[in-house]
Structures are given as C-alpha cells and as structure tokens.
Amino acid sequence: MTQRHSTQRLVTQRLHGPLVALTALMGVSAVASVVLAVIAPVEILGANGWLKPLKFSISIAIFAATIALILDTLPRRRWLWWLGTAIALLLLAEQVVIVAAVAQGSTSHFNVATAVASALYSLMGASIAAVWLLTLVLGVLVWRRRDGDPARRAALRAGIVVGLAGMGLAFLMTGPTSAQLSDFQGVAGAHAVGIADGGAGLPLLGWSVEGGDLRAPHFIGMHALQGLPLLVWGLEALVRRVPLLASVVTRTRLAWIAGTAWAGVTAITLWQALRGESIIAPSAPVATATALLAVGILIATAAVLRSPRVPEAGRRAPQPVA
Template sequence: MPLRWHRPLMLFCGALGVLAVVCVAGLAFDDRVLMGEPIWLKPLKFCLSFIAFGTVIAWILPLMRRTPGLARLAGNLLVTAGIIEIVLIVTQVLRGRRSHFNESTPLDAAIFGVMGLTITFLWITSIGIGVLALRQRLADRPTTTALRLALVLSVIGMAVAFLMVGPTPEQSQALADGTFDGVMGAHSVGVPDGGPGMPLTDWSTTGGDLRVPHAVGLHALQAIPLVAVILSLAGRWVPALRDEGVRVGLIRVAAAGYLALVALLTWQALRGQPLVRPDAAVLGGLALIAAAVAAGSLAVVLARRRRPVAPVLTPVPEAGVR
C-alpha cells in the first residue's frame, strides 16, 4: 500500500506534482526562452524526474526491515537535497537566469555551487541506499535482484553528470585568453548548449549530449523493476518463467545489457554525435548488445531445462512391517 511507503518522499513527490502543473502553466503563459528552450521546461523536467526517482525509492526504503532507521534517514536526506535543488532551479527561472554552469555573477556562482553540492550529496545518499539494499533481502529473489541492480545502475547514471561540469575546450581557451563569459561546463559535446534539440527533452540534434546516458542510467530505477514485473506476469503463460532462478538470471542479463547501453550512449555523446544520428559504430554496438542479451537470455532458459531434477524417493518399509 502506498501509505506504507516512505511518507516524506511521497509528500515531496506530491508537491512536485503540483509544481509540475505550475511549470506547465508557465510554458503556456510565459514566453521567455533561455538557452534555446522555454524557461519553464527545465524545472518541469526536473520535477518529473524527481517524481519517478522518489516514488521508487519511497517504495524500496520500507522494505529494508533490517535497517529501518537508516532507511528512513536516507529518505529524509534525499527529500532535503531535492527540495534545495528544486527551489534553486525555480529561483533562477523567476530571475530569468541560467541555473546550471552559470558563474557569471557571484550570486549565480553561489547558486550553482550549492546545486552541485546537493546533487553530490544526493548521489552519495543513493550509494548508501544501494549498500543497504545489498545487505538484506527486500522481497522475493527476482524482485530483490531487480531492485539491487536498478539502484546500482541508477547511481552509475547519476555519475555521468560529473562529466558535464568540467570546462569545454572553448571554455578553457576563454579562461586562458581572458574572454571567459561566466559559463563553466556544458550538456552538449562538440556544439554549444542551446542549439537545436529534440522535442520535450531538448537533447541536442547537432552534437553529443551527456544528458542522454545520464537520463537513461538514472531511470534504470524504473526500467529494471519493470522487467521483473513483466517476467512475473509472463510466467502465467510461459512455464519456464515460473521458476525464480530463471527470472533472476534474465533480470541479471537485462541489467548487464542496460549497463552496456549506458556505456554506449556515453561513448556516443563524448564523440560529439547526436542520439538521432548514430554512425555505423554505434549501430554495430547496439546490435552487439541486443545479440548478447538474446544469447544470454537463451542460455539462462536452456541451463534451467538441462538442470537434473532430483528423483523423488519412496520410503522402503522396514523388514517385518506391513
């Protein structure tokens, strides 16, 4: 029942839902554009991402029955970091200023610095939640496996964001020649931020974009548990999937494939290549990942079928007993 989930996180997600509605209204009635996108789009995306992340974490934390106090504390820390992050992003929207990578004034630099600290704190707290999950069983074996791997992948996806905060070659040159314009770091690779982007996500369509692997990795927190749910439901019609060992194996294969996908998307972005224009190397890597996942899945199922079934032994009556 949702009422048994981590309550502060659920309240936070509910408040973000309200804020998301405000952001949608902002998109409709505020025509300001910042860095090539409507100014209210960034807080809307952060609201939706935090809701997706926070809801799953709110479900996981009460399952940690061996460490309930630490689980509650971790959830409260996530709420605190999330509130600070969202408040600062909205503050910059109201000021008409860029929130990320902005060091053009002392106040902007301070806001971006605090945002960096809160996101780092959120990342470290997420690692702590992952460690707690690895030390105890959360539910049945397939669900526990899915949640553990999802937490690990999500932490990896968060870490991709650290690749965005370093100076680009152009920014390094500007620092050297004294023409620094106050922007340090970038989402895009090979092109300036604020260029042509995909609808809704605004991921670059002309260069690499590190937000792609960051988002894909972060939302493993939803994708991998969904795989576990689908396998469980499919077990009603596919006898092989009724075996917990088979489902655990398939979840591990799916998680390995997901990790490879995040790595491939990171490589693509760092090469300055847009998601929508993959070259032969990226397409080949994608095909290789798909083939490896298919082969691994088949191996899991076949290994179960070949496993010898222990014979059922019938007790032999003792001598003289009828």
C-alpha cells in the same frame, strides 16, 4: 491483535512521509510548469525555459517515489528515516534553484556569471553529490539483503548499480570546456559535446540532435533504478501466460541479463556522446557496438529460456501482478 501490534503494523506499512510529500509536490510543480510554459513562456538558450523545471519535476518525483519504496523494503531504523528526509530536502533545494532561475530568465546549471549565481550552482552540485552518496548507502544495504524474491532482489541490485553510475555521469558536465576557459562568459560546464549548449533538440527531452549530449547516458543510466524492477514485475505478470517464467531461477537470470543490457546501452550512449555524435545519428562504430550488444543479449535470453527450471523447493513463487 492488540492495539499495540495493530499500530506497529500500520507504521511498517506507511511509506516515508517526506519523500511521498516531495513526490506530490513535484506533481504540482510539473503541472504549474506546463501552465507557465503556455501562458508565460521564457526563452532560455533557444528553448522554453519552463520545460526544464517540468523535466526535473518529473524526474525528482520518480526518484523520490523510488527511494520511498526502497526504504519500505528495509528494516525500520530512525537513521534511515533521516537519510530519506535528507534526500527529500536536497532534491527540493535543487528544484527551488531551478525554478527561481527560470523565473528570472536565467540558467541555473553552469551559471557562474555572478557571485550569487555561482553560489547557487555550487549548492546544486553539493546537493546532488550528497544525494548520490546517500543513495550509495541505500545501495549497500539493498545489496547485503538475502531475503525476498531472488529475481526482484537481482533487479533492484542491478538497478541501483547502473542507476548510481548514471547519476554519477552528471559530474562529467560540470567542468569548464576549453572554449569556456579561453573566453570566459560566466559559464562553467556543458552537457553538449562538440557544439555549444542550446540549438535543436529532441522534443521534451531536449537532447541535442546536432552533436553529442551527456544528458542521454545520464538519463538512461539513472532510470535503471525504476526500469529493471518494473521489468521483473512485468515478468511476474506473465507467469500464467508464459509457463517458462514460473521458474524463479529463470526470472532471476533474465533480471541480470536486463541489467547487463541496460548497463551496455548506458555505456554505448556515453561513448557516443563523448564522440560528439547526436543520439539520433550514430556512427558506424557506435551502430556496430549497439548491434553486437543486442545480439549478445538475445543469445543470452534464448539460452535462459531454453533451459527453464521449476521454482526452488520450499520457495513460494511471487503472485502475478494483477
């Protein structure tokens, strides 16, 4: 192998630098947030303010790492490098605003009390909208690809579609509520439905246990981008122990079933939130819809597993994950 070919091989094996750096930086940010939550707690809306940058640090780290891995599956193009770099910078800008707001004992989201706060909130909104559009571009590129393992391709396609839908749900939180319009207090937008933001919530996640919370479907849908590919890798890891999973056709069908299930759960939790119901207290209609979805997914899964196929001729099944 010539030195030129060796260099090219190293380049193609290197993940996107700015996104990897952002992932590492968010790891540091998460640790710092935990430390500050203990030694310098700041109460904001009844909760420790440093929990917010902690959650966003973890979420941004996971998202940045995922985008870096997706870019690694695509042909090397300079414009794609800049696309990944733009995503990294936009996410970093959002995190900087969040941390700065907590350090000042204030909120970052929905805060329009002053000209500066309103400008920063607008910056965050524009950043996330841009990230959504750039991720959509990646989604189109991934969807058009025909090479690679079909099951992995199906999981990534479904993950991007559901993930983009979940990300888009954030925009439902940005409009002012009727109460905010009738009595302006420097706040425009809310994640809670039927109650005011704040109050009792689930540990770490903070989702309201008193009313609807749009953060639940937003979180669940957004992370399909990681969950569905991980599920397929898990199926590959079980190939030796579960012969039914040796068929690429079976794994591909299971990937699409999982994508349907993930989309269904996202839709149901969105419906539940819009009804003003807590994630831990579903009403009879929501519980019924959840049960019907579960039964449908179980029936579809059983049908796939009862009619296994061998891997397609000439196609090499992926090696099980160690």
